[in-house]
Amino acid sequence: MSASFHEKIHVALSDLTLQKTIRTSTQRFIEKRRDVVAPEVLPDYQELRTHANQLKQHTLENLDYYLERLESKVQERGGKVLWCADGESATRAVVSIAKEKGIKIAVKAKSMLSEEIGLNEALEKNGLEPVETDLGEFILQLAGERPYHIVAPALHKSRHDVGELFAEKLGMERSDDPPVLTAEARRVLRAKFLQAGMGISGANFVVAESGAVVLVENEGNIRLTTSLPRVHIAIAGIEKLIPRATDLAVFLKLLGRSATGQPLTSYTSFLAGARRPGEISGPEEFYLLLLDNGRTRILADDEKRQTLYCIRCGACSNVCPVYRRVGGHTYPGAYSGPIGAILTPQFHGAGHEPALPFASSLCGACAEVCPVKIDIPRMLLTLRQETKKVTARELPTRVEKLGFRIWSWVMRNPRLFEQLGFLSKAVLPAPSDGQWIKSLPGPLSEWTGHRDFPPPAQQSFRELWRARRRAGANSANAAVRGNVADGNRNERRIGSRTDHA
Amino acid sequence: MGLSVSLFVTCLVDQLFPKVGVAMAGVLERLGYRIDFREAQTCCGQPAFNSGFTSEARDVALHFLKVFEDAEYVVVPSGSCATMIRHHFADLFRKDPGAEAASRALAPRVFEFSEFLVEVAKQEDVGARFDGAVTYHDSCHALRELKIKDQPRRLLGHVRGLELREMQPVEECCGFGGTFSVKFGELSGDMLDGKIEAIRGTGAGTVVSIDPSCLMQISGGLRRRGLPIETMHLAEVLAAR
Numbered sequence: 196m197s198a199s200f201h202e203k204i205h206v207a208l209s210d211l212t213l214q215k216t217i218r219t220s221t222q223r224f225i226e227k228r229r230d231v232v233a234p235e236v237l238p239d240y241q242e243l244r245t246h247a248n249q250l251k252q253h254t255l256e257n258l259d260y261y262l263e264r265l266e267s268k269v270q271e272r273g274g275k276v277l278w279c280a281d282g283e284s285a286t287r288a289v290v291s292i293a294k295e296k297g298i299k300i301a302v303k304a305k306s307m308l309s310e311e312i313g314l315n316e317a318l319e320k321n322g323l324e325p326v327e328t329d330l331g332e333f334i335l336q337l338a339g340e341r342p343y344h345i346v347a348p349a350l351h352k353s354r355h356d357v358g359e360l361f362a363e364k365l366g367m368e369r370s371d372d373p374p375v376l377t378a379e380a381r382r383v384l385r386a387k388f389l390q391a392g393m394g395i396s397g398a399n400f401v402v403a404e405s406g407a408v409v410l411v412e413n414e415g416n417i418r419l420t421t422s423l424p425r426v427h428i429a430i431a432g433i434e435k436l437i438p439r440a441t442d443l444a445v446f447l448k449l450l451g452r453s454a455t456g457q458p459l460t461s462y463t464s465f466l467a468g469a470r471r472p473g474e475i476s477g478p479e480e481f482y483l484l485l486l487d488n489g490r491t492r493i494l495a496d497d498e499k500r501q502t503l504y505c506i507r508c509g510a511c512s513n514v515c516p517v518y519r520r521v522g523g524h525t526y527p528g529a530y531s532g533p534i535g536a537i538l539t540p541q542f543h544g545a546g547h548e549p550a551l552p553f554a555s556s557l558c559g560a561c562a563e564v565c566p567v568k569i570d571i572p573r574m575l576l577t578l579r580q581e582t583k584k585v586t587a588r589e590l591p592t593r594v595e596k597l598g599f600r601i602w603s604w605v606m607r608n609p610r611l612f613e614q615l616g617f618l619s620k621a622v623l624p625a626p627s628d629g630q631w632i633k634s635l636p637g638p639l640s641e642w643t644g645h646r647d648f649p650p651p652a653q654q655s656f657r658e659l660w661r662a663r664r665r666a667g668a669n670s671a672n673a674a675v676r677g678n679v680a681d682g683n684r685n686e687r688r689i690g691s692r693t694d695h696a
Numbered sequence: 697m698g699l700s701v702s703l704f705v706t707c708l709v710d711q712l713f714p715k716v717g718v719a720m721a722g723v724l725e726r727l728g729y730r731i732d733f734r735e736a737q738t739c740c741g742q743p744a745f746n747s748g749f750t751s752e753a754r755d756v757a758l759h760f761l762k763v764f765e766d767a768e769y770v771v772v773p774s775g776s777c778a779t780m781i782r783h784h785f786a787d788l789f790r791k792d793p794g795a796e797a798a799s800r801a802l803a804p805r806v807f808e809f810s811e812f813l814v815e816v817a818k819q820e821d822v823g824a825r826f827d828g829a830v831t832y833h834d835s836c837h838a839l840r841e842l843k844i845k846d847q848p849r850r851l852l853g854h855v856r857g858l859e860l861r862e863m864q865p866v867e868e869c870c871g872f873g874g875t876f877s878v879k880f881g882e883l884s885g886d887m888l889d890g891k892i893e894a895i896r897g898t899g900a901g902t903v904v905s906i907d908p909s910c911l912m913q914i915s916g917g918l919r920r921r922g923l924p925i926e927t928m929h930l931a932e933v934l935a936a937r
Contacts, residue, residue, distance in 0.1 A: 208886050516868060516869050516871070520883060553748075554883070556871055556873025557876070559836055559841065560868075562840070576748075576784075580748045583749060595749075599743075602743070602744065603741075603752035603753075605738075606741070607756060607759045609735060609738055612707075616710075630919075641879070642877060644882075645888065646888060646913065646916030646917040646919070647916040649915070652711065656709060657733075658714075659718060
């Protein structure tokens with residue numbers, strides 16, 4: 196287990212202002228989503244989820260076919276497809292296009308893939324200026340931070356934080372007023388839009404039958420990014436494909452609702468190829484960069500393939516009791532929340548942050564809201580097994596494994612199990628009547644550091660049951676009641692605070 | 697009636713909360729079931745399974761199968777353990793066709809307690825009386841994996857003298873999560889804080905659940921904070937008269 200991961204959790208939990216900010220923002224998302232997927236509003240919501248799941252399954256199982264079809268469609272429309280095996284080749288491809296065209300400034304639409312491959316850093320290293328144009332991303336670029344949330348990257352920033360940041364970085368007069376701050380961001384960004392030679396966007400969906408890139412947004416910055424500069428590069432993971440435009444009838448219904456609680460986002464753009472003769476807007480050149488970066492490896496895994504179904508709505512993070520406490524920056528890798536917890540170990544290896552798949556109570560709230568029905572808890576369980584295999588030679592895993600081997604041996608030997616019960620009664624501190632244990636050594640100190648632990652019962656259930664059998668069937672209930680009264684004087688009820696017996 | 701019901705009381709109830717098992721047996725007997733308690737039973741294997749140690753979990757699951765294979769019904773006072781048996785055993789035995797078949801054959805006969813009462817015994821009023829306001833904690837595995845939400849509430853709805861007050865939010869995890877509670881003690885404790893806030897908001901004097909592990913977490917937290925709120929397993933409420 197990594198000390199720094201636990202340390203980050205501790206730091207996040209100790210920051211009460213941050214806790215309140217995360218809680219308030221995610222709560223708003225939870226409520227808005229709940230309203231727009233309610234049966235009265237969207238009676239076929241569950242069927243839509245099932246349909247989306249099946250569409251994704253079908254597409255991924257036939258991905259080779261759809262990818263080839265897509266490429267020919269993009270080419271037909273005058274675009275180029277760039278196939279990139281990993282993040283490095285992807286950033287190299289973008290940089291080389293920019294250099295070839297003498298481009299200095301690239302405006303960017305929000306893209307998690309860009310975060311995944313470290314595109315901004317790569318552009319900067321090569322003397323280019325990437326400018327994030329999504330308001331949240333713009334804030335984070337100024338702050339030098341990575342996204343806190345898949346959909347709401349600056350979720351952890353209050354308007355006061357933003358006011359302070361803008362005053363410092365943009366030299367504006369200090370304000371906490373969102374319209375004033377937004378106007379300032381717009382002023383700065385408009386100038387950049389006009390100078391930029393390249394626009395880089397992500398892709399929410401890529402339609403195989405038409406070669407169209409589909410983008411959803413609320414700010415309008417994606418439209419400018421993809422139409423104003425002379426070059427547009429859309430970057431997408433190969434899992435973003437869907438077969439037909441009609442499939443969007445399912446996905447668009449789910450995405451906006453799950454992400455921001457909107458039946459449809461303010462803008463939905465369908466972009467296919469570059470500007471054609473006679474058209475008045477659009478880029479002169481269009482590239483679709485399709486990235487693998489570990490995806491074909493996930494695709495090859497029958498069980499974990501469903502990780503690639505994700506449409507990046509962030510609903511799993513909003514409802515996750517862990518995300519809502521530890522926040523987005525505690526997660527290693529670009530992706531946070533439950534989807535990050537299953538994506539990151541698959542991208543970077545199970546040993547990358549061995550504690551990550553264990554940082555979950557497996558409550559299943561994520562799977563319940565997932566619009567494409569990814570069974571995240573099941574993926575976490577599989578990743579836990581893989582993590583234990585990868586770290587099998589490390590001491591903490593060896594100690595834990597030994598513990599579970601002994602435990603398993605005991606659990607296969609009922610008599611031993613019972614004898615250990617006797618032993619625990621002998622060694623565990625016996626608190627006075629009605630009290631639970633306040634302090635325990637070893638790993639259980641992690642329990643008693645935050646709550647009391649119950650003392651072992653004076654008589655186990657099997658002892659009570661034996662006594663009842665001895666007492667005979669007729670007086671059975673009386674015997675059991677008597678034994679319960681004798682054996683459990685400390686606890687009339689499970690966990691009753693005081694003894695009312 | 698007169699059917700035989702095998703109790704799987706779970707390791708936790710056997711060692712820490714035997715009264716829950718006694719209460720469950722009492723309610724089932726009251727409904728005319730013959731109780732079968734197989735002394736060779738221990739645990740379902742979930743702790744190892746959730747910790748990533750499959751082979752250790754599999755051995756314990758195999759032991760469970762041997763003990764309960766021929767049972768008519770297995771009734772469990774825990775949604776979490778019932779989930780393990782019904783949903784995860786087959787995963788564990790993927791490379792052992794014999795055990796996989798046995799677990800698939802057993803699964804439809806394994807029931808969480810409230811589920812058994814409402815869906816098999818078809819009893820919602822078991823003649824219980826409990827005076828006071830209670831709030832019901834939905835345990836995550838019961839709620840989301842077994843889809844148990846109405847059954848315990850219907851049973852509580854028929855308890856004389858009992859007033860059910862729902863907490864807000866009602867479906868949030870208590871933070872137990874098995875070994876999660878000690879691997880991430882502080883985080884688990886913080887989730888528990890949230891749960892306790894929700895419980896206190898109802899003003900109820902008692903929290904009821906169908907999972908002893910959640911109750912252990914919640915009760916441990918209530919005691920640490922010195923709050924005069926009791927925790928009871930549903931079986932204990934239904935056994936009261």
